[in-house]
Amino acid sequence: MPDPSDSHAGFGDDAALHSGAGGMRVLFIDFNAYFASVEQHDEPALRGRPVIVTPLKSEHSGAIAASYEAKALGISRGTSVLQARQICPDIAVRPARHDRYVAVHHLLMREIERHLPIARICSIDECACRLNPDEADVARARTKAEEIKRGIYANVGESLRCSIGLASSQLLAKLAGELHKPDGLTVIETHTLPDALADLPLRSIPGIGGGVEARLERAGITRFPQLWALAPKHARKIWGSVQGERFLYALHGHDVPEAAEPKKAMIGHSRVLSGEHRTPEGARIVARALLLKAASRLRHYDLYARSMSVTLKLVSGDALHHDTRFRATQNSWRFLGELDIFWKAMQPALAQRAQRMGLARPRIKLATVYLHGLGDRPPERDLFVPSAIDEKDANQARLWKAIDGINRDLGQPRVILASQRDLDLNYLGVKIAFSRVPDAAEFADIGGIEKILDGAKAHEHETRTMNPARALY
Numbered sequence: 001m002p003d004p005s006d007s008h009a010g011f012g013d014d015a016a017l018h019s020g021a022g023g024m025r026v027l028f029i030d031f032n033a034y035f036a037s038v039e040q041h042d043e044p045a046l047r048g049r050p051v052i053v054t055p056l057k058s059e060h061s062g063a064i065a066a067s068y069e070a071k072a073l074g075i076s077r078g079t080s081v082l083q084a085r086q087i088c089p090d091i092a093v094r095p096a097r098h099d100r101y102v103a104v105h106h107l108l109m110r111e112i113e114r115h116l117p118i119a120r121i122c123s124i125d126e127c128a129c130r131l132n133p134d135e136a137d138v139a140r141a142r143t144k145a146e147e148i149k150r151g152i153y154a155n156v157g158e159s160l161r162c163s164i165g166l167a168s169s170q171l172l173a174k175l176a177g178e179l180h181k182p183d184g185l186t187v188i189e190t191h192t193l194p195d196a197l198a199d200l201p202l203r204s205i206p207g208i209g210g211g212v213e214a215r216l217e218r219a220g221i222t223r224f225p226q227l228w229a230l231a232p233k234h235a236r237k238i239w240g241s242v243q244g245e246r247f248l249y250a251l252h253g254h255d256v257p258e259a260a261e262p263k264k265a266m267i268g269h270s271r272v273l274s275g276e277h278r279t280p281e282g283a284r285i286v287a288r289a290l291l292l293k294a295a296s297r298l299r300h301y302d303l304y305a306r307s308m309s310v311t312l313k314l315v316s317g318d319a320l321h322h323d324t325r326f327r328a329t330q331n332s333w334r335f336l337g338e339l340d341i342f343w344k345a346m347q348p349a350l351a352q353r354a355q356r357m358g359l360a361r362p363r364i365k366l367a368t369v370y371l372h373g374l375g376d377r378p379p380e381r382d383l384f385v386p387s388a389i390d391e392k393d394a395n396q397a398r399l400w401k402a403i404d405g406i407n408r409d410l411g412q413p414r415v416i417l418a419s420q421r422d423l424d425l426n427y428l429g430v431k432i433a434f435s436r437v438p439d440a441a442e443f444a445d446i447g448g449i450e451k452i453l454d455g456a457k458a459h460e461h462e463t464r465t466m467n468p469a470r471a472l473y
Contacts (some may be wrong), residue, residue, distance in 0.1 A: 003438055004084070004337065005196060006075065015230070019161045022337050023137075023168055024131075024138060024140075024168065024187070025131055025136060025167050025168050025255060025399070026119075026129070026166070026167055026169060026172075027116060027128070027141065027165075027167070028126070028127075028164065028166075028167075028170065028173035028174045028176065029129070029130050029148070029162050029164050029177070030163045030164075030165070030174070030177040030178070030181075031108065031125040031127055031159045032068065032126065032162060032163055032181050032183065033066065033067050034065070034101065035038060035053040035064065035065035035073070035101055035159060036053055036065045036066055036469055037053065037067065037160050038100060038101055038160070039051055039053060039066060039067075040159040041157040041159040043094075047159055048069060049069055049090075049091075049092055049374055050066075050067060050069040050070035050073060050090075050091045051069070051091070051093075052075060052079070052081070052091060052092070052094075052291075053065040053095070054093060054094070054096065054386070055095070055096055055272045056095060056125055056272060057275050058081070058097040058133065058274055059082060059429075060081070060082075060275070061080070061081055061272065062078055062081065063075065063078065063080075063081070063084060064077060065077060065428055068181075070084070070091060071135065074086050074087060075087055075091070076179065100436060101128075102124070102319055104156070107282075108156055109127065110304065111156050112127065112129065112148060114151060115144065115147055115148045115151060116129040116131070116144065118265055119170075119402050121437060122174075122428070123437065128173065128174075128201065131144065133172070133279060137168070138187055138189065141187070142166070143186065145185050148164070149164065150183070160182070161183040163177045163180060163181045163182060163184040163185070164184070164185050164186070165178070165179070165186050166185075166188070167253065168253035168254075168255065169250045169252075169253050169254060169255060170250065171205075171206065171247070171250040171251055171252075172251070174206060175188065175197065190253035192253065193253075194224055194225045196226035198223070198224055199224070200224045200459045202222070202223070207243075207247045207250075212238070212239060215239075215240075216273075219234075220340075221238075227251070230311070233245070234274065235248040243412060249266075264301065264303070264374060265374065266370045266371060266374065267297050267298050267301075267303075267370070267371045268369050268371060269290040269294055269369060270290070270310075270366065270367070270368040270369075271286055271290060271367055271368075271369075272366050273286060273365060273366065279363070280362060283364040283367050284339075284343055284363075285345075285419060285420065287348045287369055287473070288336060288417070288418055288419065290367060290369040291335050291339055291369045292332055292335075292417070294335075294370070294371050295330070295371070295400070296400075297329055299400065299401050299404055300328050300404070303330075303374045303375065303376055304329060304330055304377065304379070305329065305371035305372065305373055306325060306326065306327070306328045306373030306375065307323065307324060307326070307372040307373040308324055308338055308339075308369070308372065309321065309324075309341060309369070309446070310342050310367075311367075312346070312364050312366070312367055312368075313364070313365050313368075314364055315363040315364070315365045316323075320349060320350070322342040322345075322346070323373050324338050324342070324371070325468055327379045327390075327393075328378060328379040329379070329397065330400070331393050331399040332396075332397075333395040333400075334393065335371070338346070360416055368387045378390075378394065441457075
């Protein structure tokens with residue numbers, strides 16, 4: 001393996017590596033069956049019982065999370081509620097409470113930072129921490145990991161079990177954390193590789209998706225030892241970018257700096273529809289609510305959108321998609337107008353699909369709305385657009401900003417459109433993506449993140465004070 005600190009390694013100056021492999025530098029924490037564990041934490045009667053979490057309070061939905069007690073019975077993510085009840089009649093089914101999962105996430109991050117600085121929050125249930133050089137010894141790193149586990153169980157909750165991986169790179173530490181669940185503590189030392197991971201399926205390694213896996217297979221690489229033996233330049237060729245080279249160095253335990261966080265490219269929301277909202281009329285109400293929430297977040301960031309996409313997935317498996325472009329705006333009325341144009345145009349298509357399926361009415365399963373083309377400036381003057389139109393748009397956006405402020409101050413959406421009056425906004429809620437923790441703007445309509453934390457200040461990863469001795473070395 002060549003020295004990755006060599007300027008000829010091919011990374012360029014921006015991605016120079018800080019050190020070679022060796023020693024414990026990263027402690028990776030993965031909370032086990034997180035959503036289900038939070039439900040067991042909040043409801044002691046559920047502890048030790050099979051539990052699944054569903055997106056909606058409906059017997060026709062499927063599990064988005066399962067406790068380890070449920071997994072032991074063969075119930076996992078994607079199992080329908082009906083199937084889960086057939087396997088285990090007394091299984092506990094709880095609808096997702098995303099705001100609560102975010103609140104507990106902040107409590108956990110705060111506890112972890114009592115012991116180590118968090119270098120990266122990877123998702124709602126994962127984070128990576130940096131170890132000091134004097135903690136790089138395996139025994140001392142283990143001691144620190146055990147200290148964190150005890151702190152979490154004592155100060156947050158014993159139901160919130162976590163698996164911890166220790167290694168010299170974040171990639172290896174994450175793989176270590178995956179090896180023993182739940183409640184595991186695993187060390188991967190680079191001198192034990194590739195034997196320690198010889199049986200690891202390639203697809204289970206972060207950074208190897210379906211496309212990369214197919215390219216590896218075409219190159220004759222199907223097992224971990226073969227991947228380990230790859231030359232960095234060959235990895236770059238297979239991946240089609242420098243990311244392949246970076247991946248291979250991280251796999252060998254080298255300290256590869258994280259890539260810069262990408263700028264926000266879109267803002268939106270998606271929702272599986274409950275039974276009463278699966279009609280075109282019901283789906284429209286939910287889609288409008290999703291769009292209004294996205295627009296509020298847009299204004300919170302003081303961004304302007306130039307395009308919008310809407311997707312409706314039908315129960316039959318069909319989908320309708322619409323993209324539209326417009327002058328940069330923050331105005332919810334403009335967004336709603338564009339949605340209305342789409343809705344009017346797609347009515348005949350929905351009717352045709354229903355007729356083909358022998359249904360009296362189309363049934364819509366999922367609604368997704370995204371604002372794209374984000375920028376931080378209002379539209380530039382256009383000779384073909386009267387100034388009065390831009391002035392009206394700006395005034396309406398200011399009105400919506402005022403409404404945002406009123407709802408934020410009241411801690412709930414008191415000022416709403418009449419059409420949204422009967423929609424349960426708890427149903428709309430905040431949705432957690434696997435790779436992202438919802439930010440404060442997404443809780444503005446219920447008083448902000450501090451509201452769900454009962455007044456306690458949220459964990460502020462970006463602005464925390466970090467001990468300089470714990471920086472990358």
